[in-house]
Amino acid sequence: MLKTMLAGLTGLFALLFAALAVAATADAHYRIVTGPERGTYIQIGQDLSKWVAQPAGIDLEVIPSKGSAENVQRMRFEPGVKLALVQSDVYQAYVDMANSGNEDAGTMIRPLRLIMPLYDEEIYFVVRNDSPMKTINEIKGKTISVGLIGSGTAQSATTLYRLMFGQPIPEQNAQHLSNEDALAALIVKKIDVAIIVAGQPAKLFTDMNPDLLQQIRFLRVDPNAPETARARQTYFPATIRVSSYPNWLKEDVPTWTVKAFLVTYDYNLRDTVGNLKRFADSLCENFDNLQEHGHPKWKQVKLELPGLGKGWQYYPPVERRLKACFAHRAATQSAAGSTTAQNAAAQKINGAPCSDQARLLLLCGK
Secondary structure (H helix, E strand, C coil), X not given: CHHXXXXXXXXXXXXXXXXXXXXXXXXXXXXXXXXXXXXXHHHXXXXXXXXXXXXXXXXXXXXXCCCHHHHHHHHHHCCCEEEEEEEHHHHHHHHHHHHCCCHHHHHHHCCEEEEEEEEEEEEEEEEECCCCCCEHHHCCCCCXXXXXXXXXXXXXXXXXXXXXXXXXXXXXXXXXXXXXXXHHHHHCCCCCEEEEEECCCCHHHHCCCHHHHCCEEECECCCCCHHHHHHCCCCEEEEECHHHCCCCCCCCEEEEEEEEEEEEECCCCHHHHHHHHHHHHHHHHCHHHHHHHCCHHHHHCCCCCCCCCCCCCXXXXXXXXXXXXXXXXXXHHHHCCCCCCCCCCCCEECCEECCHHHHHCCCCCC
């Protein structure tokens, strides 16, 4: 009888300790803000949740959003959001506005820190198949969907237009539509151009009805156009490949690209710092799983932390962890004889009218 009771107590204690262990690993309930439901960012967030956060004992909830500018806002102020995906031109726009004296932009961006650069996102200039336009430099004066206010697409679209033509898109020509609504408006001839930022292959196009796909096409970069030389000040050449959309494209399409970054906050609470260190270790240790099982864009990510421009900073606890892990991986691969490739309506700011740039970065109405 006593033996039976002791065995029962032993089993009860085992269950209790197991429950406590599960509770301990479930204490870290974090959120990552990404992008639209059919964009690349949300898939990257799902990959990070499954292949990086889970092995590190972190429950990482993947949250859709309008895009990069909204992500900066939510990363800065929304409880539970510990990670965000942000385009490089959006991050730089905040830094530039902060450096020019915009206090709201400074409040927003200065406490944010980078974990690491990820991959390049292609910028798609979409027109109807019957459009006379062939190249990107022909969009001046057209009715254009530039993406939702708060999205990285809106930042990229308006910045590119300003660079190419030396002026902003006329207000009457700019439509702030979601990617899906922009394509629908394009097909029914309510707009002339839809600008979309997404890493290829983008689900927006791969999931699209084949009959509708045949009604649209992409504009190309003209390497000889003066507008192209001006755009090259900020953006980099890229290619939309036939292999990304084999049942649609007949040839590769030259375009522009923008870098995606994984971003966090300058946390100093011990538990948060510890959890993010474990996340960093898991990111490095499970990188091969990301490349093998995750979105194809992971194959473009390199395990490196390149130098940053003024106003950009890595998160030191994670930076140290990643650098150590990267070095260990490189040494291990070398010893094994491996040659694996390393792989921002009208607001007032300081008494002045809100600029278009500030509106896109969601700095208006504060």
